[in-house]
Amino acid sequence: xxxxxxxxxxxxxxxxxxxxxxxELPDTTTLELAPVEGTRPSFAPGQFNMLYAFGVGEAAxxxxxxxxxxxxxxxxxxxxxxxGAIAALKAGATIGVRGPFGSSWPLQPAQGADMLFVAxxxxxxxxxxxxxxxxxxxxxxxxxxxxxxTRNPRDMLYRRELERWxxxxxxxxxxxxxxxxxxxxxxxxxxxxxxxxxxxxxxxTVAMICGPEVMMRFTVNALLEAGVSAQQIHLSMERNMKCxxxxxxxxxxxxxxxxxxxxxxxxxxxxxxxxxxxI
Amino acid sequence: xxGLDHILAQHPFFAGFCAEHSRLVAGCARNHRYDAGEYLxxxxxxxxxxxxxxHGQVALEIVAPGRTPIVIATLGxxxxxxxxxxxxxxxxxxxxxxxxxxRAIGIDAACxxxxxxxxHDLGYEMMKRFLPILVQRLHATRLQxxxxxxxx
Numbered sequence: 001x002x003x004x005x006x007x008x009x010x011x012x013x014x015x016x017x018x019x020x021x022x023x024e025l026p027d028t029t030t031l032e033l034a035p036v037e038g039t040r041p042s043f044a045p046g047q048f049n050m051l052y053a054f055g056v057g058e059a060a061x062x063x064x065x066x067x068x069x070x071x072x073x074x075x076x077x078x079x080x081x082x083x084g085a086i087a088a089l090k091a092g093a094t095i096g097v098r099g100p101f102g103s104s105w106p107l108q109p110a111q112g113a114d115m116l117f118v119a120x121x122x123x124x125x126x127x128x129x130x131x132x133x134x135x136x137x138x139x140x141x142x143x144x145x146x147x148x149x150t151r152n153p154r155d156m157l158y159r160r161e162l163e164r165w166x167x168x169x170x171x172x173x174x175x176x177x178x179x180x181x182x183x184x185x186x187x188x189x190x191x192x193x194x195x196x197x198x199x200x201x202x203x204x205t206v207a208m209i210c211g212p213e214v215m216m217r218f219t220v221n222a223l224l225e226a227g228v229s230a231q232q233i234h235l236s237m238e239r240n241m242k243c244x245x246x247x248x249x250x251x252x253x254x255x256x257x258x259x260x261x262x263x264x265x266x267x268x269x270x271x272x273x274x275x276x277x278x279i
Numbered sequence: 280x281x282g283l284d285h286i287l288a289q290h291p292f293f294a295g296f297c298a299e300h301s302r303l304v305a306g307c308a309r310n311h312r313y314d315a316g317e318y319l320x321x322x323x324x325x326x327x328x329x330x331x332x333x334h335g336q337v338a339l340e341i342v343a344p345g346r347t348p349i350v351i352a353t354l355g356x357x358x359x360x361x362x363x364x365x366x367x368x369x370x371x372x373x374x375x376x377x378x379x380x381x382r383a384i385g386i387d388a389a390c391x392x393x394x395x396x397x398x399h400d401l402g403y404e405m406m407k408r409f410l411p412i413l414v415q416r417l418h419a420t421r422l423q424x425x426x427x428x429x430x431x
Contacts, residue, residue, distance in 0.1 A: 027430075079430055121428035151428035178423045181347040182340060185378065188350040190422045193415075197355055212427040218418070 010245060013052045013096025016040075018089050019071055024157055027079075028122065029087040030064065033072040033097060040072050044104030045129030046236060046264040049074065050244050052096030053085035060241035060259070061086070062126035063100060067133060072097065075125040075157070101244045103264045105130040106234060110206035114142040116198075116228075118219050120149045120191055120211020124157050126236045126263070127210050131165075138170055142205075145172045145198050149191025149215065152179045172198055191215065192222035202227030208264075210236040217275060220267055230268035237262045237270075254279050283308045286384060290331045291357045292408055300401050307390035313377035319360065320371045326363035328385040332356055335381030340374040348374065352416070362413055364388035 020032040033051075034040075043049075043063055049072060052058045059082040065073025078084040089095060107130055115134055119127050134141055146165070150156050156175070166173045174194045176187035187194065191211070207223050209216050216235050223233055239251035239258040246260035254273040256262065273279050284305035287293050293301065311330070313319060319330055319337060330337075336355050340348040351373060354360050363371050369388065395402030 149428075151426065155428065176353075178426065178428065180350045182338065182350055182376075183347060184350065187353045188338065189352045190419045192422070193352075193419050197357070214422065214425055215427050218422050 010098065013050070013058075013098050016072065016095050016097045018091050018093045018095060021089065021091050024075060025077075025155055027087070028075060028077045028157065029089075030073060030075045031086070031089060031095075032065070032069075033074065033095060034070070035097075036094065040070075041100060043067060043072075043100035043129075045107060045133055046104035046126060047100040047102045048126075048241075048244075048263060049097050049099030050101070050241070051076075051086050052098070053082055053089070054094070054096065056085040057082040058096070058098075058242075059083050059086065060101075060244060062236070062263070064125035064128045065132075066136075067129055075122065077122050098244060101259055103262055105208050105264055106206065106266075107133050111137075111140045112142065112204075113232075114200040114205040115144045116195075116200055116205050116207040116223075117144075117146045118148075118191060118195075118207060118209045118211070118223075119146070120215040120219075121151065121155070122157060123209075123211030123215075123236070124148055125210075127208060128158065128161075130208060135165070135168075135171065143172065143200050144170065145200055146174070147191050147194045147198065148173070148175045149194075149211070150175070150177055152177050153184045153186070174198060190218065192218040195219070195222040195226055203229075205232060207233045208236075209233065213238070220274070230271055231266060233267035234264055235267060235270075236264050283310070283384065286333070287331070290333070290384070292331055292359050292412075296404065300398075300404055303394050303398065303401055304386060304391065307387040307394065308384050309387070311381075311383045311385050313381040313383070315377055315379050315381075317377050317381075319375040319377065319381075319383065321374050322371050324371050326361060326369040326371050327388045329359060329361035329364045329388060330375075330383040330385050332358050332360065333382045333384060335383075336378040337381055337383075338376050338378050340376055342374065348376075352419075353378065359412060362409065364392070365409065 015036040016033040019034040022030040048060050048062045050058050051061050061074045064075040076087045078087040117127050176189050180188045209219050237258050241259045242248045242250040244259045246257040251258040284301045288301050338353050339351045342348045
């Protein structure tokens, strides 16, 4: 678990300036946020910040940049008023930031094991800091596999980065799309189906999954079927977060709060409630 | 040169198959090689064979007039394609096209159906292997239809 956010950052949004904007997809933007004063707090891969679009509202957005990057990097998809306002910010604009919050990917205990990252759609964003960290410390891990599922070839997040990673000889990357015509030369089908096609040692693999919850349920089943134990499977969960410190209850998930006990959760600890729709 | 029964025994689909059943199935098998772009089968054609992919990638496609073929799924090494041999009227429901150089074992459907009728243990073993794959693909298709990466 990463250290709790500093007291000031806990409740009062700190002012940040949008240092750089990158349009990833027609509805998805990556923002680099530089603190107006001082340096940004440290974070661990998997954590999130509360981003405050002034006059509109606040939203929980995962950090998608490297832990050693000078700025906070967030990839935001326009799915509503708040995320739309954040995604529309231009370079030079100011934004409020609270955080970082939440649990992180267990990269330290995973050392020595095979690493299996499974991402769906925008779920690649919260996994990206973990991938950066593993690649920066590549000798400390066994096989490294990234399976990425997306809607169609046009909606592929971080395409250039995926192409760069693919050129490495020490990472296996498989991308699949749900919909394609014959012009697409890659895989077609759902991302859990890729699990049977890649090499990893199921008894010594740590799996990290992020994507829509339905996709994660199918992926967990495929991993269990492949022999990966429930204790070795980690998911990044999503619920409607408000306070981000486990007080308001908006993100309650059974006995847990996603904002403080998650977003990264070990599957065996939530297996009983993961598929319960009432929770 | 490797015998077909030996090649079949190494394919994941036949993992755990007994020697006698392997020999029976091998009697219906033959090797295929497809260059990129070649069809393993075409929609509407007789489903007289099913295929164990040994190497390469195969796309299952559906063609709508005037449009680029839509790819439903891609399959690779260790997978099978062609379930229509099991179900009357034994006609292919999609195209299957090699995307890269593809090597496959084709199992003659009429030959295998006859052997399964004569030896129900063999038939049951075949069903135990086919059914989970069909169910997995049905589940995968449902997930694909959900369009989970679309806007919430």
